[in-house]
Amino acid sequence: xxxxxxxxxxxxxxxxxxxxxxxxxxxxxxxxxxxxxxxxxxxxxxxxxxxxxxxxxxxxxxxxxxxxxxxxxxxxxxxxxxxxxxxxxxxxxxxxxxxxxxxxxxxxxxxxxxxxxxxxxxxxxxxxxxxxxxxxxxxxxxxxxxxxxxxxxxxxxxxxxxxxxxxxxxxxxxxxxxxxxxxxxxxxxxxxxxxxxxxxxxxxxxxxxxxxxxxxxxxxxxxxxxxxxxxxxxxxxxxxxxxxxx
Numbered sequence: 001x002x003x004x005x006x007x008x009x010x011x012x013x014x015x016x017x018x019x020x021x022x023x024x025x026x027x028x029x030x031x032x033x034x035x036x037x038x039x040x041x042x043x044x045x046x047x048x049x050x051x052x053x054x055x056x057x058x059x060x061x062x063x064x065x066x067x068x069x070x071x072x073x074x075x076x077x078x079x080x081x082x083x084x085x086x087x088x089x090x091x092x093x094x095x096x097x098x099x100x101x102x103x104x105x106x107x108x109x110x111x112x113x114x115x116x117x118x119x120x121x122x123x124x125x126x127x128x129x130x131x132x133x134x135x136x137x138x139x140x141x142x143x144x145x146x147x148x149x150x151x152x153x154x155x156x157x158x159x160x161x162x163x164x165x166x167x168x169x170x171x172x173x174x175x176x177x178x179x180x181x182x183x184x185x186x187x188x189x190x191x192x193x194x195x196x197x198x199x200x201x202x203x204x205x206x207x208x209x210x211x212x213x214x215x216x217x218x219x220x221x222x223x224x225x226x227x228x229x230x231x232x233x234x235x236x237x238x239x240x241x242x243x244x245x246x
Contacts (some may be wrong), residue, residue: 017044024183054080062090067097070117074102075173077181081105083115091115101169128178131171135200138168142207149214161211165204172201 006014017027025046027033036043055078059066073081083089091107094115098105104121142164175197184190 020183052080053078054082056082056084059083059085059089062093067094070094070097070105071101071173074105075176075180077177079119081117083117084113085115086113089115100166101173103170103174123174123178123181125178125182125184128175128184131175131178132197135168135171135175135197138164138171139200139204139207142168142204146207146210149211159211159215161208165208168204169201172197172204 001018003015006016008014027046031046034043034045036045053076055073057066057069070081083094089112091110094117095107098107098117104119104123105117106120107115108118108120109116142161145160145164176194178184179190179194179197184193
């Protein structure tokens with residue numbers, strides 16, 4: 001990003017701030033910002049605290065819908081989610097889902113009537129490229145392993161895809177959170193990048209479903225093999241009895 005220097009009153013030079021960055025930081029006329037000289041660079045920063053996005057949910061039970069809602073708020077960039085409920089409310093599954101799919105989200109407070117989930121880590125946009133690279137690598141690994149599994153189903157364990165798909169979900173969710181919460185100044189269209197991340201998550205899902213199908217197919221084949229062996233044994237017994245009868 002380049003800016004043209006404006007000369008004022010002979011000794012004063014001005015450079016405008018990027019409009020998108022100023023709006024995101026909530027900078028208004030008359031606000032003070034920090035300017036630090038660093039060799040041939042100047043670092044401009046603001047001490048303003050960004051708005052913490054919060055939401056409260058009245059919960060009756062823990063089900064897949066609640067987990068999906070938590071995931072949606074996580075990816076949308078929310079920092080606090082408070083669950084309110086009546087009576088005993090086990091949160092073991094929620095804690096497990098947070099650990100598996102929502103890095104940085106933790107249960108920080110829990111009583112008989114509520115559960116507070118907060119983001120305990122500070123996300124940085126610079127983490128996006130490394131995370132997206134991991135998503136590509138995981139998806140490529142799953143595709144290669146699937147090809148080998150299709151060639152030699154007995155020599156490869158299809159269950160390995162469940163672990164890889166779970167890791168893929170964790171990184172894609174984190175990438176989507178960064179895009180929604182901070183955006184990416186280095187990309188012209190964050191929506192396009194978001195769609196790519198979303199599609200990579202779906203590709204990993206399809207590879208997982210293929211693996212689950214192979215597991216089911218192998219179990220059916222083993223069952224059919226056992227049934228065929230049993231039929232063969234019964235035929236031999238029947239033939240033996242027939243020979244004894246005649």
